Amino acid sequence: MPDILPRRRLLAASAAALPALLAMAGCRSSEVFAGPDPLAGRPPLSPDVITLQAVIAAEQAMIALYQAAVHGDPRPAGRAGSLEGLLAQHRQHLGQLVARLILPAGEPSASFSPSTSPSAAPTTGPTAGPGRVTIARLRAAERASATNLVRRLVTVPPDLAQLFASIAASDATHAVALGG
Amino acid sequence: MAVGSVTARAALQAALAAEDAAIFGYGVAGAHLSGARQSAAEQDWTGHNEARDTLTAMISGLGATPVAAQAFYQLPFAVGDAASAAALAAYLEDGVTRAYLGLVAVSDQRLRTFGALAMQSSAERAAFWRGRTQAFPGLQAS
Numbered sequence: 146m147p148d149i150l151p152r153r154r155l156l157a158a159s160a161a162a163l164p165a166l167l168a169m170a171g172c173r174s175s176e177v178f179a180g181p182d183p184l185a186g187r188p189p190l191s192p193d194v195i196t197l198q199a200v201i202a203a204e205q206a207m208i209a210l211y212q213a214a215v216h217g218d219p220r221p222a223g224r225a226g227s228l229e230g231l232l233a234q235h236r237q238h239l240g241q242l243v244a245r246l247i248l249p250a251g252e253p254s255a256s257f258s259p260s261t262s263p264s265a266a267p268t269t270g271p272t273a274g275p276g277r278v279t280i281a282r283l284r285a286a287e288r289a290s291a292t293n294l295v296r297r298l299v300t301v302p303p304d305l306a307q308l309f310a311s312i313a314a315s316d317a318t319h320a321v322a323l324g325g
Numbered sequence: 326m327a328v329g330s331v332t333a334r335a336a337l338q339a340a341l342a343a344e345d346a347a348i349f350g351y352g353v354a355g356a357h358l359s360g361a362r363q364s365a366a367e368q369d370w371t372g373h374n375e376a377r378d379t380l381t382a383m384i385s386g387l388g389a390t391p392v393a394a395q396a397f398y399q400l401p402f403a404v405g406d407a408a409s410a411a412a413l414a415a416y417l418e419d420g421v422t423r424a425y426l427g428l429v430a431v432s433d434q435r436l437r438t439f440g441a442l443a444m445q446s447s448a449e450r451a452a453f454w455r456g457r458t459q460a461f462p463g464l465q466a467s
Contacts, residue, residue, distance in 0.1 A: 303430035314448035
């Protein structure tokens with residue numbers, strides 16, 4: 146009789162013995178093989194990523210609101226130039242926010258573009274909606290955005306919190322520039 | 326003491342130092358302004374004094390000694406007329422905004438909120454004196 150078991154029988158014996166070995170060591174197989182299960186689908190997004198996505202969506206909505214005001218009919222009297230300037234700063238906000246967003250491969254991210262068009266308006270934030278976009282509406286949206294960003298910055302990492310705070314401060318100055 | 330507490334204390338001291346510099350600077354700027362802009366400078370000077378008192382109390386509350394104001398501050402440029410006075414006021418407010426941005430990075434959530442709200446006030450004053458808004462007050466990108 147050969148003293149070396151055939152390879153197939155040896156592997157089968159090892160697999161059968163594994164649970165017993167784990168039990169002797171006080172482990173369960175789920176502990177031994179801890180880590181992401183490649184067959185379980187995509188892992189959930191972290192709370193910071195979800196927060197950042199919400200802020201990006203709100204910024205996109207703000208841009209859509211400004212675009213509706215700038216290109217709408219009638220435009221807010223005598224404000225077109227200043228609105229373009231504020232809109233440009235909101236596009237800068239969006240660019241910085243998007244630059245911080247790192248999504249796992251396979252996550253949809255095509256809608257996050259600094260050159261958001263009105264048709265790409267997200268479902269959260271100050272959507273343009275029906276009717277004329279007035280200065281008062283823009284002012285209220287700026288105030289609400291500043292408040293929302295300050296509420297959100299308490300839970301995110303420091304560098305992201307500082308970006309939120311800076312954008313909130315910018316939005317607050319926009320509200321004042323719009324007369325309130 | 327925990328590292329987080331030290332960081333919060335340092336950030337508060339930095340904010341206090343910025344407020345002290347603003348108080349000194351507004352005294353210089355106000356001398357070159359008149360009318361409504363001088364009144365605005367006086368109002369801002371009063372606001373910075375109140376903020377200094379608040380920060381002093383917060384630092385003392387942490388068991389630390391508030392850093393004393395300097396007797397004199399080197400101005401970033403010569404101030405001799407209303408335009409340079411307004412530019413100085415904007416410069417001072419930028420410094421205050423940057424200092425409060427430091428508070429936003431600490432772990433204490435109340436201090437983060439305090440710093441963020443203080444940033445809004447200083448950014449609004451900076452926009453007033455500069456005559457335009459900025460995309461990123463307090464950050465280098467602005």
